[in-house]
Amino acid sequence: MHRFQLDLTLRRAEGALVRVLGTVERRGFRPLGVEGETRVDGDRWHLRLAVEGERAPGTLTAQLAKLHDCLAVEATPCR
Amino acid sequence: MNGAQWLVQALVAEGVDTLFGYPGGAIMPFYDALYGASLRHILVRHEQGAAFAANGYARASGRVGVCVATSGPGATNLLTGIADAMLDSVPMVVITGQVPTPLMGTDAFQEVDVFGMSLPVVKHSFLVREVEALPEAVRDAFRLARSGRPGPVLIDLPKDVQTADASHLPPHAPAPADALPAPLHGPLDDALALIEGAQRPLVYGGGGIALGDTVGVFRAFVEATRLPTVLTLRGLGALPASHPLNLGMLGMHGTREANLAVQEADLLVVVGARFDDRATGKLDQFAPRARVVHLDGDAAEVNKLRHAEVAVLGDLCLALRRLTRAQPDCDDWRAQCLSRKTEYAARYDAPGPSVYAPQLLARLSALAPEAVVTCDVGQHQMWVAQHWRHTHPRRHLTSGALGAMGFGLPAAIGAQLQDPASQVICVSGDGSFLMNVQELATLGRYRLPVKIVLLDNQRLGLVRQWQQLFFDGRYSETDLSDNPDFGALAHAFGIAAFRLERADGVEHALHCLLACEGPALLHVCIDADANVWPLVPPNRNNAQMLFNPEDADAPLPA
Known part of the structure; x- marks a missing residue:
């Protein structure tokens, strides 16, 4: 089981959050916790998402990176 | 000019010549704008037909297919065709009417959240809540649909946005597709070394070959390297069926020579394919002796189901041109593959009066x-x-x-x-x-x-x-x-x-x-009992094919 944190920068666009959460679950991972805020410039969301799953983290980050509203994604192992 | 009229002009400017659709309440302003326009609208008799027709138009032409439907049931009827385009990477722009913005979220007549319903089956989508957002949405919809790995993009358009004054909007300016990056030299060199060092190399080509307009380069690569080749269902035709190096389709209903070659290969050169379960059979027994060089425009497909020793990401044309210089030494292997092709060739001399x-x-x-x-x-x-x-x-x-x-x-x-x-x-x-x-x-x-x-x-x-x-x-x-x-x-x-x-x-x-x-x-x-052979049973590997038991030459099950 892999547990890791995703740090995502998203366009603040309608559907962006749902797309990310839906992709996480459809690709076989379970969200454990979500934190987020709007950045000062107002058109970006920064989202931290703790997830777990049997598959390699790279399989998920590669799918998230394809989302048009996902500007950056990085995975780090949870301690 | 209202939003709907602006959109019709944008479609013309985008180069759209044909769209497939079915009118209804929430999309009426758009259909009014179509009246007398130069766009050819094909009236289907069910919205699913519109989505599949646009899908077929796009698959055959390589251009973006466009379909239109009203809100509610019109939009939901499109979903199967949208999903098909997503899974087979077909460029489409789908336009749906939506109830007016003040009614959205009130369970209005023919209101469904098609934007939400379609999220898992679109490459991207736009819910255009104000007319000022229309130009960017339309430009990005077409750009995204055809860029990289193509796919369907939905534009959900509330009725009041269609009727809003759009005379202040700039004319539509089409955006070019985003170019795929050039592959890195390091992986290409590694791929060359693996191909030249392999004793039983095999090309495994998929639908990505046509998506990248790579068919000509792919054929040149196969002919230069003289590598035996198997193809997926969606890769069929990337090498003509008559080509001597083409062993046919692999997988559940693949040819015997293709499946045996895959199971015996020591190197798979995977070009625009994704290790789909219908192609691989039991994944952990697929190509058990092979290392993998995986060429793909979509980084998410590499290492998704099968580890690649070498991943070549980016433009397939550029990658294949570079690999065409490879000179593998595998004459015995090639001869073995090609002799099987002759030995296992399909027969069409079925006995009896029924149509075969x-x-x-x-x-x-x-x-x-x-x-x-x-x-x-x-x-x-x-x-x-x-x-x-x-x-x-x-x-x-x-x-x-x-x-x-x-x-x-x-x-x-x-x-x-x-x-x-x-x-x-x-x-x-x-x-x-x-x-x-x-x-x-x-x-x-x-x-x-x-x-x-x-x-x-x-x-x-x-x-x-x-x-x-x-x-x-x-x-x-x-x-x-x-x-x-x-x-x-x-x-x-x-x-x-x-x-x-x-x-x-x-x-x-x-x-x-x-x-x-x-x-x-x-x-x-035709005969009600006719079956498709060969067949790889569920949870078996591709060498464990079943054959027609009425065929006297059929091998026993592995």
């Missing part, structure tokens, strides 16, 4: 070698894959990943409209055909010269075959022996129809069909 569908399809493809063939889903789809003499992936339109029955007829309509001079043949089954049979009206209305070959076994044949083989012959709900009279049905739509019942009538019937000027249907009665 594989023979009919092989003969039809010989009579119409340049035709675009569309098919539905089931046994006939696999027979087309196995026995049609494929010449190019854009001439073989099949619902590969979604496996959507009802795809064939509307896809043929789209394919015919993208090139009116082309010959388009729809091969269908009696189950699939009735799923979008209403599109016979579209065929008749526009007098499109599509030829339909309906292989009628009065069964849901592939499900029946599985029930026979894996469910102890418990034929649950697969009997369609109460089918309608398909000839009479075609006639009711003003379409010529013929009936074929005996093998000795095949030649005449095919000539009659192809000689028809307009649309025509050939109703072919």
Whole structure:
């Protein structure tokens, strides 16, 4: 089981959050916790998402990176 | 000018010449703007037909297919066609009407959240809540649909946005597709070394070859390296069926020579393929001796299901041009693969008076070698894959990943409209055909010269075959022996129809069909118990194929 944190920068666009959460679950991972805020410039969301799953983290980050509203994604192992 | 009129002008500026749709309440301003416009609108008889027709148009042409529907049921009826485009990477822009913004979220008449419903099956989507957002949404929709790995993009357009004043908006400026990055030199060098060092290298090509307009370069690569090649369902035609290095389709209904080659190879050069379960069989036993060089434009496909020793990401054309210099030393291996091809060649001398569908399809493809063939889903789809003499992936339109029955007829309509001079043949089954049979009206209305070959076994044949083989012959709900009279049905739509019942009538019937000027249907009665062979059973590897037990030359099950 892999547990890791995703740090995502998203366009603040309608559907962006749902797309990310839906992709996480459809690709076989379970969200454990979500934190987020709007950045000062107002058109970006920064989202931290703790997830777990049997598959390699790279399989998920590669799918998230394809989302048009996902500007950056990085995975780090949870301690 | 209102938003709907602006959108029509934008579609024209984008180069759209044809769109497929069905009007309704929330999309009426758009249809009003279409009235008298230069765009050709094809009125289908069900929104699913619109989505599949746009899908077929896009698959055959490589251009973006466009379809339109109203809110609520119009939008939900599009979803299967959208999902099909997503799974098979087909560029489409889908426009749906939506209830006016003040009514959204109030359970208004014909209100559904198609934006939310479609999220898992679109590449991207836009809910345009104000007219000022329309230019960016339309520009990005077309750009995204055709960039990288293509896919469908939805634009949901509330009625009040369609009617809002848009005279202040700039004219639409099409945006070019984003170019794929050039592959890195390091992985290309590693790939070259692996190919040249392999003793049993094999090319495994998929649908990504046609998506990247890479067919010519792919053929040059195979011919320069003289590597034996297997293809996926959606890769068929990337190398002509007649090409000596083409071992045919791999996977569940693949050829024996293709599947054995995969299982014995020590290197797979994977080009635009994704280790789909229908291709691999039991994944952990797939190509057990092979290292993998994976070339793909979509980084998410690499290492998703099978580890790649070398990943070459980016533009396939650039990658293959570089790899064409490889000089593998594998004459014995190649000779072994090619001798199997001769040894295991398909036979068409089935005994008895009944029409043998594989023979009919092989003969039809010989009579119409340049035709675009569309098919539905089931046994006939696999027979087309196995026995049609494929010449190019854009001439073989099949619902590969979604496996959507009802795809064939509307896809043929789209394919015919993208090139009116082309010959388009729809091969269908009696189950699939009735799923979008209403599109016979579209065929008749526009007098499109599509030829339909309906292989009628009065069964849901592939499900029946599985029930026979894996469910102890418990034929649950697969009997369609109460089918309608398909000839009479075609006639009711003003379409010529013929009936074929005996093998000795095949030649005449095919000539009659192809000689028809307009649309025509050939109703072919085939044996209800005919099966598709070979078949890799579930949870088995690709070397464990089942063969026709009535074939005296068939090997015993592995």
